[in-house]
Amino acid sequence: MSAETQAMSATALDTSNGTPARRDIQRRIIMTLGPILAALIIAGCILLAVGVNPLTYYGFVLERGLLSPLGVQQTLTRMAPLLFLAAGLIVAFRAGMWNLGGDGQFLLGAVTAAASGPLLVQVLPAWLALFCAFLLATAIAMLWSLVPALLRAYQGVNEIITTLMMTFLGTSLANVLVKLVFLDPSTTVPQTRTLPVEDRLPRLFDTTITSGLLLGLAAILIVHFVMTRTAFGLKLQIVGANPRAAVHAGLGVPKLTIAVFAISAGLAGLAGAVDIIGVQGNVRADWNPAYAMAVIPVVFLARMNGIAAIGFVFMLSVLSIGGESAARRLGVPHHFTLVLVSIVLIMLALAEYIDHRYNQSRKA
Amino acid sequence: ADVKSIAILTPEEGTDYGWNQQGVDAAKAAAAATGVEVVVAQGLGYGDVRPTLRELAEEGASLLIAHASGYNTSAPEIANELKVPVAIVDTPSALKKGLVADYTLSGHEGAYLAGRLAAKMTRSKAVGIVVSGEPPSWNSQSAGFAQGVKAENPDVKVTYAVIGPAAYSDAAGGKRVTESVIASGADIIFGQGNGSSFGMLQAVETTKAADGGKVYFIDVIGDKTPIDKGFLLSSVVWNITPVYTAMINDLKADTFGTKSYSIGLKDDSVKLLKTAAIPDNVWTEVQALREDVISGKIKVEPVFEATAVRALMTNVSE
Amino acid sequence: MTGLFSEVFLGALLFGAVTAAIPLLLAGLGEQMSEKAGVLNIGIEGMMIFGAYLGFVGAFYSGSLWLGFLTGALGGMVVALLMALLCVRLGLNQIVIGIGLTLGLEGLTALLHHFQFSRSYPRLPAADRTVIPFLADIPILGPALFRQHLIVYMAIALVFVMGYIYRRTQLGLNLQAAGDKPAALDVAGIDVVRTRTIAVLTTGALAGLGGAYLANVGAGIFIPFITNGAGFLGIVLAMLARGRPVWVLFGALLFGVCLSLTTAMQVAGINIPTDVIQMLPFLAVMIMLVLFGRRASLPAALGIPYERGAR
Amino acid sequence: MTNVSISPAATPDIVVLDRVTKRFPGIVANDSVDLAIRPGEVHVLLGENGAGKSTLIGMLSGLQQPDEGRILVDGTPTPITSPRHALSLGIGTVFQHMMLVPTLTVAENLLLGGSWWQRPKTEELEARVTEISRTLGITINLHARISELSLGEQQQVEILRALVRNSRLLILDESTSMLTPKGIDELGALMRRLVEQGLAIVFITHKLKEAAAFGDRISVLKLGRKVGEIPPERFRALGEDEIISEIVELMFGKRKDDPEAEEKAPRVLPASAAPLLEVRDIEVPATANTPGLSAISFDIRPGELLGIAGIDGNGQKQLAEALAGQLPTSGGTIALEGKRLDGLSVGERRESGLRYLTDDRLGEGTVGSFPVSINFFLKQVGAAPFWRSGIEQRAEIDKRAGELVREYDVRTPSLKTPVGRLSGGNIQKVLLARELAEGAKAVIFNKPTYGLDLANTLATRQRIREIAARGLAVLLISTDLEELLSMCDRIAVISSGRLVGTVENTGDARTRVGRLMIGLAA
Numbered sequence A: 001m002s003a004e005t006q007a008m009s010a011t012a013l014d015t016s017n018g019t020p021a022r023r024d025i026q027r028r029i030i031m032t033l034g035p036i037l038a039a040l041i042i043a044g045c046i047l048l049a050v051g052v053n054p055l056t057y058y059g060f061v062l063e064r065g066l067l068s069p070l071g072v073q074q075t076l077t078r079m080a081p082l083l084f085l086a087a088g089l090i091v092a093f094r095a096g097m098w099n100l101g102g103d104g105q106f107l108l109g110a111v112t113a114a115a116s117g118p119l120l121v122q123v124l125p126a127w128l129a130l131f132c133a134f135l136l137a138t139a140i141a142m143l144w145s146l147v148p149a150l151l152r153a154y155q156g157v158n159e160i161i162t163t164l165m166m167t168f169l170g171t172s173l174a175n176v177l178v179k180l181v182f183l184d185p186s187t188t189v190p191q192t193r194t195l196p197v198e199d200r201l202p203r204l205f206d207t208t209i210t211s212g213l214l215l216g217l218a219a220i221l222i223v224h225f226v227m228t229r230t231a232f233g234l235k236l237q238i239v240g241a242n243p244r245a246a247v248h249a250g251l252g253v254p255k256l257t258i259a260v261f262a263i264s265a266g267l268a269g270l271a272g273a274v275d276i277i278g279v280q281g282n283v284r285a286d287w288n289p290a291y292a293m294a295v296i297p298v299v300f301l302a303r304m305n306g307i308a309a310i311g312f313v314f315m316l317s318v319l320s321i322g323g324e325s326a327a328r329r330l331g332v333p334h335h336f337t338l339v340l341v342s343i344v345l346i347m348l349a350l351a352e353y354i355d356h357r358y359n360q361s362r363k364a
Numbered sequence B: 001a002d003v004k005s006i007a008i009l010t011p012e013e014g015t016d017y018g019w020n021q022q023g024v025d026a027a028k029a030a031a032a033a034t035g036v037e038v039v040v041a042q043g044l045g046y047g048d049v050r051p052t053l054r055e056l057a058e059e060g061a062s063l064l065i066a067h068a069s070g071y072n073t074s075a076p077e078i079a080n081e082l083k084v085p086v087a088i089v090d091t092p093s094a095l096k097k098g099l100v101a102d103y104t105l106s107g108h109e110g111a112y113l114a115g116r117l118a119a120k121m122t123r124s125k126a127v128g129i130v131v132s133g134e135p136p137s138w139n140s141q142s143a144g145f146a147q148g149v150k151a152e153n154p155d156v157k158v159t160y161a162v163i164g165p166a167a168y169s170d171a172a173g174g175k176r177v178t179e180s181v182i183a184s185g186a187d188i189i190f191g192q193g194n195g196s197s198f199g200m201l202q203a204v205e206t207t208k209a210a211d212g213g214k215v216y217f218i219d220v221i222g223d224k225t226p227i228d229k230g231f232l233l234s235s236v237v238w239n240i241t242p243v244y245t246a247m248i249n250d251l252k253a254d255t256f257g258t259k260s261y262s263i264g265l266k267d268d269s270v271k272l273l274k275t276a277a278i279p280d281n282v283w284t285e286v287q288a289l290r291e292d293v294i295s296g297k298i299k300v301e302p303v304f305e306a307t308a309v310r311a312l313m314t315n316v317s318e
Numbered sequence C: 001m002t003g004l005f006s007e008v009f010l011g012a013l014l015f016g017a018v019t020a021a022i023p024l025l026l027a028g029l030g031e032q033m034s035e036k037a038g039v040l041n042i043g044i045e046g047m048m049i050f051g052a053y054l055g056f057v058g059a060f061y062s063g064s065l066w067l068g069f070l071t072g073a074l075g076g077m078v079v080a081l082l083m084a085l086l087c088v089r090l091g092l093n094q095i096v097i098g099i100g101l102t103l104g105l106e107g108l109t110a111l112l113h114h115f116q117f118s119r120s121y122p123r124l125p126a127a128d129r130t131v132i133p134f135l136a137d138i139p140i141l142g143p144a145l146f147r148q149h150l151i152v153y154m155a156i157a158l159v160f161v162m163g164y165i166y167r168r169t170q171l172g173l174n175l176q177a178a179g180d181k182p183a184a185l186d187v188a189g190i191d192v193v194r195t196r197t198i199a200v201l202t203t204g205a206l207a208g209l210g211g212a213y214l215a216n217v218g219a220g221i222f223i224p225f226i227t228n229g230a231g232f233l234g235i236v237l238a239m240l241a242r243g244r245p246v247w248v249l250f251g252a253l254l255f256g257v258c259l260s261l262t263t264a265m266q267v268a269g270i271n272i273p274t275d276v277i278q279m280l281p282f283l284a285v286m287i288m289l290v291l292f293g294r295r296a297s298l299p300a301a302l303g304i305p306y307e308r309g310a311r
Numbered sequence D: 001m002t003n004v005s006i007s008p009a010a011t012p013d014i015v016v017l018d019r020v021t022k023r024f025p026g027i028v029a030n031d032s033v034d035l036a037i038r039p040g041e042v043h044v045l046l047g048e049n050g051a052g053k054s055t056l057i058g059m060l061s062g063l064q065q066p067d068e069g070r071i072l073v074d075g076t077p078t079p080i081t082s083p084r085h086a087l088s089l090g091i092g093t094v095f096q097h098m099m100l101v102p103t104l105t106v107a108e109n110l111l112l113g114g115s116w117w118q119r120p121k122t123e124e125l126e127a128r129v130t131e132i133s134r135t136l137g138i139t140i141n142l143h144a145r146i147s148e149l150s151l152g153e154q155q156q157v158e159i160l161r162a163l164v165r166n167s168r169l170l171i172l173d174e175s176t177s178m179l180t181p182k183g184i185d186e187l188g189a190l191m192r193r194l195v196e197q198g199l200a201i202v203f204i205t206h207k208l209k210e211a212a213a214f215g216d217r218i219s220v221l222k223l224g225r226k227v228g229e230i231p232p233e234r235f236r237a238l239g240e241d242e243i244i245s246e247i248v249e250l251m252f253g254k255r256k257d258d259p260e261a262e263e264k265a266p267r268v269l270p271a272s273a274a275p276l277l278e279v280r281d282i283e284v285p286a287t288a289n290t291p292g293l294s295a296i297s298f299d300i301r302p303g304e305l306l307g308i309a310g311i312d313g314n315g316q317k318q319l320a321e322a323l324a325g326q327l328p329t330s331g332g333t334i335a336l337e338g339k340r341l342d343g344l345s346v347g348e349r350r351e352s353g354l355r356y357l358t359d360d361r362l363g364e365g366t367v368g369s370f371p372v373s374i375n376f377f378l379k380q381v382g383a384a385p386f387w388r389s390g391i392e393q394r395a396e397i398d399k400r401a402g403e404l405v406r407e408y409d410v411r412t413p414s415l416k417t418p419v420g421r422l423s424g425g426n427i428q429k430v431l432l433a434r435e436l437a438e439g440a441k442a443v444i445f446n447k448p449t450y451g452l453d454l455a456n457t458l459a460t461r462q463r464i465r466e467i468a469a470r471g472l473a474v475l476l477i478s479t480d481l482e483e484l485l486s487m488c489d490r491i492a493v494i495s496s497g498r499l500v501g502t503v504e505n506t507g508d509a510r511t512r513v514g515r516l517m518i519g520l521a522a
């Protein structure tokens, strides 16, 4: 078998874990950078059409998102919740389940953390309080995922619609909780009590980077490790890659399904908690950053590989932080970032297809 | 202290003839008046603005105006962290000398006058309030408006409807709900909303009142005259320029952060917009009422809680 | 209760419910067609927003609402064409491309709106209503149902047209076969990819029309993110309707009525927190899902790209 | 059955295959096949599973294109590019796998294929169907939903569909496999009437009796090559028994170069040994697409090899899955070494020593995208020493996998190669290694040599003999009679979900099993 056919795993989940051949890495890099370049050119044309110099725009994006010390700190801080979300989605997608309800789970986790954190720090040592807040946020998000999980495991109800609906419902519920239950009585602004800055997760060294980044990195690395190196992860992957093989091998598919939803939602809840306890300090009414929707394509592009996801989440953060800044400086609405991300995604997906076809014709 | 430039941060583009535009325009005007530079960061959304706050501080802004109630947690934090003065809204308790100033903008007095005006002008003896959400600054105006209506004529019905949670961009919802309120008998609509307020305006423009006549719209905060098609009765216009000018001056005089700023009828930082649709005699009466409010003869208390606001509305089961 | 609950008001509430239901109906009918043919069209939100934008642009510059509906439908179809190319012809992942297209078009339309309309906020004149003689005089129902814009009657008629297509035409048979057993369709001599492409393009047209209705009639104006998740609700309605267009209509109307109910409660001055009332429509759908969401309601080949002869 | 077709020499061929070759990754499904199809003739195509019959049909019906060779239609070379093209050429096919839309009615299925803008021509169809039904004696309710029909009725619908389309050439791929004996006779009569009307028919079957009864001409495929043909002249000259024995010789005939053909060394089993695996009255309800099982009972003693023979699709898979615990049973007991297994889960049965080697290597046996090494341990995920405290012990896994690769001679570029990329034979070796590893007491083999080439087939059979020799109980399910005859101690025949007889593998076992398989008493 030649090296060319080896590289064909481009479409399959790369579970071989081995050190890929150098040519393989080279190809991967080309197949990632090439489409990104193409995407930048297409997006550049849109910028030109609205009268903005794309080079200036990309320059500002890079400068703020990647090159300026303060900017890169912001980029790294933004990564923390995204990493948790990506970790949760990796678990779900690798196990073949489309959890599209990340945003609802995220918000409920956030509200739980925001409601419990400020109260707990008054009675418990700070670290224990935060830990308990994290636990509560995880538990609530897990509980929220139980409906789609049970429906999927025992009734075969498609999880795409149930999770979508639960996200609509979760967003409303989070709002109700903020406005009616956990309202901060000391302000007229509808928001939860604020966790004092000194009680939040410490920042790293002398920077503004939240230590939530480390937690996020840990989470995604642990998920990567669990999914690739442990018996449990392997079971989930078998369910995802070939459910019939899972039955044949005697795995309890319904229980695993529930576990997958719980983990995935729990991590999304943690993402909310880490954003609140690390950065925001409270939850305001009608707050919904909709991170999960943006992370779904990213996880797909990373081929559900935790390590690669870190890279893509970093890219998304650079685009988001740098894009906000560049948009401000050039008078482009920051919505352009959405356009850019979407074009990058479609180009990468196309590249993967072309790569796959090319390999097939080589093989034949 | 030396003030070279100020920066204003707004959640949406400053082209909304409303909250964001008034903030941006005021910042520009105040900067021009005091001879400082202004940096505008608009359309930042309701998410985390710490990155932008830090960036603007890094760029050397002497004052960061965080022009959204959603920014009043993050801005003081950045002020403490980077020792750069910030101005926030709706949080009088957060004052900190040299660092944090608050400007609580409540147009309740203006809304009260708008209520009096509406009660005088309604033909059907029914007016409506449509909002796209229930933030405190809108609540106080809804309440002020309802109080004004009742004070003018207790027989005028006031109906109140919220489009929906986070329905800021729900223009179709704005139109739909406004049409329903008009159908319930209202011929004057007091509308508050961002993108959705254009839907309300559209409803007013395209729906006839019960008597077949025009329905009028009373806007808030901004001045939609440039895009009016003859349905704008008035607006509770906020002029934030004096507030920002005072801030800059306080900053120069090292008295920043020692007081809250507000707007009111007195200095015309809140005023009712005069349009051709208001007959002169009515306008004169309203102006007289304005004097009474300023002189304290009429007291208008701000109401910020949504529940209290709803309690002020006409209860049909009575 | 008296006073406020006049005929006119109830009529207006019902009118509002219908107005709110039409975009959902069109999106749901569109999604239903894709799903019937085996394509899970997650990009429908993007098709709607682009339809809303182009529909508004068309109506605004031409001054004709009908031209606006046409451009809106075309806008939806342009997005659908991309989706069909990437997901039906090339077999790329339908969910990921769908989300990608939605994100991109939300951003793009917001961008275009900023440069084009954000100073003038142009608004369209009131849509003409077509009054159906006699029926329009029925109390409450008359003004709500029989004094609507012509496109509303057309959308509702479309429900029956769709029902007719699915049950009585060759296309309907082909679509169902493409979703349930594409190989059977293929050996019957019908190109599965082409059938699915037709379905996705129709979805685009309907979603685009729904968006255009939302902007041109529902709001009379285009503003960014105006669709507000209507496309996703369309997906849920389509899945709940199990292939029957009439159920999409019921679902959409139920949703619209729930929305109007919240308005009615508020106008009536009933002091229940708005946010709690607003959960009503979503809760209703979720309960329907729990009760009726059983397996086998979705086409067997939903979401699976078809390749001839693959084992 | 009288044979009054028009003289074949007088009619030109409708379709001719000229040295047609078709390859799939790892297999030559058709190897330079020549075939001539004439009107007025039932051309029977015979061959074992995987001989390449369906592939040949696929090329005729436009699903696949030949890699080499050409297809002539009415004498002109015609590449058949799509199913639509095939239909327009008058080639109608009833595929081996049901090609009807279960959610549509009979009429709707028959109408499928019209131009999309047209209204279905229901009246026209009804008229056509009435006409065809009258001449051919088929009765079918046009308004019944396909999913409500029996498999036999579905077959009839498919035949009807081909006829409604005015096919000149009707291809029936194993159309009798799901029919009752009466249904089969009716189909035979139908085919006869059709060829009398001038149609050409290609008829694929595994039942030699049908071939002899209904055919005019017989071609035999083996491993993708055409190995023989009985032309009509010869066909008419022979009696049924002679034809069958000639076919048997062509299909299964003694292969001089085949070491397999050596007489099986008689093995001596301790007659007194207690049964190791006892199966009593296993019941499985039938579903829409699969047959059920009724009252299946058998014993296997230690070291004994019991074969299950039968036409594919008669419940073999259900039997294997019911034993392994993948398919819920509605009655009956299974005991291994006296310990009851029914009620236990798949994993627990495996723990107890029952192993199941599936016939669906890629569909359920392996996870194609996972590396070879992991696939060895798919049924042991989490077990020591390969996982400790749930954590993968890569060194242990690789060490053991390396041993297994050597021991079972798995030809793989590396342990990390995704198993789906191995050839069929090598995937099979991975499965063998997995199922035969430590602790096996009874093993169910489902078509273990299916799709394997000769060398791999021989090696696999050797393995199976060895494990029986180690004292394990072996259940060998196969559709290859030769294989069963060469390996088993006893052979049971399954038909429509029940065991219709068991034969000691001695002397004339071939004839007796053969008779049981084609529905006669042993």
Ligand SMILES: Nc1ncnc2c1ncn2[C@@H]1O[C@H](COP(=O)(O)OP(=O)(O)OP(=O)(O)O)[C@@H](O)[C@H]1O
Residues within 6 Å of the ligand: A001, A005, A363, D025, D026, D027, D420, D421, D422, D423, D424, D425, D426, D452, D453, D456
């Ligand atoms: N999809 C594929 N991608 C990469 N390599 C493949 C693929 N399919 C087959 N191969 C390789 O091509 C070679 C030939 O495989 P093939 O299936 O033809 O083997 P084979 O001759 O049939 O062997 P066996 O007798 O074991 O079935 C093998 O080394 C196999 O690993």
Ligand SMILES: Nc1ncnc2c1ncn2[C@@H]1O[C@H](COP(=O)(O)OP(=O)(O)OP(=O)(O)O)[C@@H](O)[C@H]1O
Residues within 6 Å of the ligand: C309, C310, C311, D024, D025, D027, D028, D029, D047, D048, D049, D050, D051, D052, D053, D054, D055, D056, D096, D451
């Ligand atoms: N699409 C395909 N891809 C890969 N291999 C294939 C494909 N189609 C057929 N094969 C292989 O080609 C060989 C011939 O298959 P075919 O279906 O023609 O056999 P058959 O004679 O019809 O067998 P049966 O009696 O079981 O129906 C088999 O080994 C099969 O696995």
Ligand SMILES: [Mg+2]
Residues within 6 Å of the ligand: D053, D054, D055, D096, D173
């Ligand atoms: Mg076959």
Ligand SMILES: [Mg+2]
Residues within 6 Å of the ligand: D026, D027, D423, D424, D425, D451, D452, D453
């Ligand atoms: Mg092979």
